[in-house]
């Protein structure tokens with residue numbers, strides 16, 4: 001399997017001749033992708049497969065916050081918070097193109113409430129979530145600052161008086177007693193960062209490869225049967241170790257691997273994306289983080305001219321959950337608690353998304369109390385199969401690198417090999433050489449403008465979208481006649497052709513949901529889908545029938561999973577030019 005230059009079909013063919021691989025990773029979410037890079041770094045040959053697109057599961061449904069997890073302090077998860085804060089700071093350094101500081105305001109409605117409940121929860125005496133007062137929040141934020149200590153790259157927390165807070169945001173609920181301001185980080189393009197990890201892994205080692213639309217389908221004593229989800233063909237591989245990183249599907253995948261487990265007790269979480277200039281302005285560029293009337297945490301924050309709001313936390317069995325009407329009501333009611341005078345309703349929602357957290361099965365009384373820590377559960381070789389299965393349960397987006405490092409160390413020990421490199425300071429994808437200051441940005445823009453002749457404003461956009469990989473995109477764009485998309489001029493035809501040719505796009509929805517944020521921002525309509533399919537069809541050798549099938553498939557996904565109405569899909573968007 002000599003990866004980089006080969007197509008997915010060629011890789012699958014090559015596996016028929018040489019089915020042996022040291023590590024097979026099932027699942028191309030953030031945990032599978034992070035581990036693949038970690039193994040590539042150690043020179044271990046590995047194959048990653050995902051039944052769908054890369055990063056199409058929970059990893060695409062996260063709140064997009066890279067955080068220590070302030071709330072987990074109440075559950076006494078100090079180790080997790082310490083690790084997550086360390087990883088947050090590392091992502092600010094290694095993925096500076098997508099991970100950026102996010103100032104966060106907590107509106108606070110009492111001075112002392114929650115103290116007894118939190119102490120009770122901490123001591124295992126109480127299980128119900130409750131409102132959190134200023135004192136309790138102050139203790140949590142002080143611990144947060146303490147845990148980051150001298151390695152902190154973000155400012156420490158501050159409390160702001162009621163009057164100061166209302167002066168800054170007159171829309172805030174006047175019942176607040178004060179607000180607190182602290183810093184975490186947000187990630188603008190998690191789906192792209194996940195793909196970058198896979199591409200980096202492949203660039204590090206010719207014996208490492210990631211394939212989308214290939215599932216783990218079955219197993220025999222020595223082999224795992226993979227299914228090409230495009231052709232339906234089966235191919236067997238002979239791994240020494242199988243890693244099951246299929247998130248909420250872990251128990252289903254173990255069953256396909258001839259193992260019975262009951263590891264996962266997932267909870268679904270939904271978000272809505274809101275197009276509402278008044279709400280956007282009221283955020284003042286910050287995240288609002290608060291406890292709902294029932295004590296559950298809700299957030300909303302500005303995102304490229306929209307507001308992302310969520311999330312829910314509801315136990316489910318089906319990993320294919322979607323956002324339902326009751327969840328939308330819940331999120332809208334939460335917004336009213338913070339900004340009672342701002343009217344937000346369903347007509348402002350341009351997109352919904354939902355995913356299932358792959359949490360460990362638990363007897364906790366409320367979903368909020370289930371640990372968000374990660375566990376690698378090992379089923380040794382034996383019984384019906386000759387290979388062990390390592391299941392990656394739980395974890396946060398934020399902690400993927402640490403989780404991958406810990407699992408890689410277990411794998412190295414099992415293979416009798418030694419760690420040869422660390423990912424602690426390894427930049428990811430377009431985070432390599434990413435400019436950190438205004439003068440560095442100017443120098444980068446000057447250099448790429450000189451090479452490509454593209455307008456500076458265009459390069460600024462590309463740098464935001466692709467980090468320093470924007471240079472490759474710009475060079476490709478400059479190699480031929482280009483024009484803005486008719487139905488979304490913020491993108492251009494050659495930019496879309498680049499994504500189709502370089503970024504493993506198999507279906508049209510890969511492009512609008514995961515290579516770009518077009519769907520998330522509510523910028524997709526039927527006319528745009530037709531236009532995009534027309535551009536990528538020749539690149540991917542689609543027949544006219546395939547192209548129109550892709551348009552229908554994508555419209556269906558947008559309706560069924562993301563709550564778009566037929567009217568929204570038909571509505572023409574009024575875009576800005578690129």
Ligand SMILES: Cc1cc2nc3c(=O)[nH]c(=O)nc-3n(C[C@H](O)[C@H](O)[C@H](O)COP(=O)(O)OP(=O)(O)OC[C@H]3O[C@@H](n4cnc5c(N)ncnc54)[C@H](O)[C@@H]3O)c2cc1C
Pocket residue numbers: 026027028029030031032049050051052053054055056057058059060061062063064065066067214215216217245246247248249253256268269270311354355356357358392394395396397398399
């Ligand atoms: C609503 C919500 C909000 C969250 N918010 C945050 C946040 O703000 N910050 C944070 O740090 N974390 C957050 N998380 C947690 C984080 O997103 C998840 O823990 C993490 O993404 C899990 O990644 P994973 O790779 O284990 O699983 P997934 O991303 O679900 O990946 C599993 C993959 O396995 C594939 N698969 C399934 N079956 C098979 C098979 N048979 N063969 C091959 N492939 C298969 C699926 O297609 C999928 O791509 C949130 C999670 C949710 C759901």
